[in-house]
Amino acid sequence: MQKRTLGKAGPATSALGLGAMGMSGAYGPADRAESIATVHAALDAGVTLIDSGDFYAMGHNELLLAEALRGRDRDSYQLSVKFGMLRGPGREFGGQDGRPEAVKNFLAYSLTRLGTDHIDIYRPARLDPAVPIEETVGAIKEMIDAGYVRHVGLSEVDAAAIRRAHTVHPISDLQIEYSLISRAVEAEVLPALRELGIGLTAYGVLGRGLISGHWRPGRTAGPGDSRGSSPRFTGANADHNLTLVEALRRVADAKGATVAQLAIAWVAARGQDIVPLVGARTRERLAEALPAMELDLTADDLAEIENAVPPGAARGDRYPSAFMPHLGVGN
Template structure:
């Protein structure tokens, strides 16, 4: 079955109501291998036609291509039916991965102008720095975003991959709707480092990305192409051992009449009502599968999953060391 009306959750005390899961659009712009724009449009329409509302992108996804692709898909639709979540701040250079992040007030405003133009809209629903800029106090970044909220150009302030101290400092300046952070059966750091508890305390929602562990859970995904080479969990012995861990889910998934990917999405959603999984798709049939992930998991199911894949069981870091250094959430 396909859910014509996906479940709706509110992102924190002050954020918007969105459908769960949300659609992560990064893979539609070549992040995990060659992509086709027309197929990407079909993916976006498949999600929106099924009642999905939350589209997650970044202005640095293929240097703006992803935003322009989304604009094409939204051209014939009502803007009010879509919640656009946009990350900004990555410093791009030709032929190289992003190096560093710019959270200066000047860049907050400049980046938004370009995003609004590429997206063909007059506002962004959630705007967030992709990473913490270590050279700019978070109060300055959030303060600039709060001014844009007052001016109507953004509706809500989000954050991404920041730790407890940064969360508290940011929330003291302006309401924060949600924290975008990696959270999956193989990446459970937020349970033990205080981030999940702090979000609950402050009324900040969580949009969880990497729910399928970049393809380790439920399919080839990133593991089938060039992007996987950079992730330690896909390299050498790590890949084999992580694949063996994930295989443990298959029997329970079959008992639930689901795939292991659907089970993984349902597990993340079951951890807290304030968590919204954000899942990537590159084909319309993947959209149908992810929207079919509203599986009921009782306490016994959750206990069994914890036994099969305990926290900390994954082999290898979730990013290469250079990228890990950019994560305030890991400090």
């Protein structure tokens, strides 16, 4: 597995990371044993960066990872954890809490659930509009000084917030959605990251499965699958978006790759400062994703991919309308 460094201040990680959210019911039921086996397979393949959130099924994901990582050398992997997203007993979202005292409270619970003495990259999941980002990052800095955290990360914020946060403590990376069908980061956010020497961990590189090559016309999301409320997976939007996938499939076939591999490789090719996160929740999907990092995309390949899926070609917002105002960038 190749290595990449997350910005000037971040750690060296595997060039491909594992996003664990889908292992805790975000896309419908997941098999616990298979999830753990997938984490093991990722580690054995050289994947070292594992991303979670304390609000993923209200701590379930952290407990799952604790079980999967038990007995592994703590220095052989990095844990990236998002915090601050409030949830209700009905699993509804209730805003964001970025107060310094809340940061330390969330961290204490995460350390306990994960069964570890430190988190490698700790990041607010979203901006708390009631708390200056400087105060939130300042609290994480205190936890770095105390030895509980190694690096400060951010998630889904705009260029202005990145600059403000970076004045308090060097930021290792921004985690934000970036894929062939979500390219808003390219206008202002990505240039700001590169100016400041901050890495990018890209989630949603397969558009939550929409551009994986496995989502078929007429398919509907099952019970508990958040994609059922996603505009891009709905009605005419889904039909249109899947025509983009078929165009991409023709390029992938000519390259001897799968659609998923091509989509992941495209993100990885956007720069050595970018680490794609794949949300594989089975060993089969992980095994498909891993060869993407060995896929050499030429200038001609990249041009064909751009022709198949031009910027702005996807229809529908990347989140339901209620969530869009809380994102750093749009689609």
